Amino acid sequence: MKTVITFGTFDVFHVGHVNLLQRAAAFGDRLFVGVSTDALNFSKKQRYPIYNQKDRMKIINSLRYVNLCFEEESLELKRHYIEYYKADVLVMGDDWEGKFDEFSDICEVKYLLRTPSVSTTQLIEVISSS
Numbered sequence: 001m002k003t004v005i006t007f008g009t010f011d012v013f014h015v016g017h018v019n020l021l022q023r024a025a026a027f028g029d030r031l032f033v034g035v036s037t038d039a040l041n042f043s044k045k046q047r048y049p050i051y052n053q054k055d056r057m058k059i060i061n062s063l064r065y066v067n068l069c070f071e072e073e074s075l076e077l078k079r080h081y082i083e084y085y086k087a088d089v090l091v092m093g094d095d096w097e098g099k100f101d102e103f104s105d106i107c108e109v110k111y112l113l114r115t116p117s118v119s120t121t122q123l124i125e126v127i128s129s130s
């Protein structure tokens with residue numbers, strides 16, 4: 001049983017997120033997703049997400065590509081999560097290219113091309129200016 005793991009905020013869920021999760025799932029038999037907590041998001045981006053972590057996790061949990069969803073409480077815990085969930089492959093979008101290579105001693109690390117022209121930041125700008 002090959003386990004794939006990925007992490008993200010998945011705020012204002014969009015097709016770029018779907019594409020990433022769909023392709024990540026194809027690398028193994030099951031996909032586990034760490035969803036950034038509201039507190040982690042605040043520490044990363046100096047703002048709280050539009051959707052709270054409970055709702056973001058509910059959305060991720062409802063996807064057919066996803067087998068398990070857990071809270072990502074700290075960026076520093078990535079090695080712990082990979083080991084705890086016995087992940088064989090870590091998948092991230094290529095905005096994180098090279099950032100997680102240090103985990104290649106315990107799993108395969110893959111960076112996938114981001115879906116162009118869609119981002120939460122851009123969606124927020126469009127909605128707030130309309």
Ligand code: C2G
Binds near residue numbers: 007011019115119
């Ligand atoms: N993504 C993508 N294409 C887009 C937008 C996002 O492929 N157009 C991917 C990102 O590369 C990432 C995943 O979707 O792999 C989730 O994106 P975010 O919610 O923006 O994730 P982020 O806030 O960067 O959190 O520990 C790492 C972090 O939790 C990642």
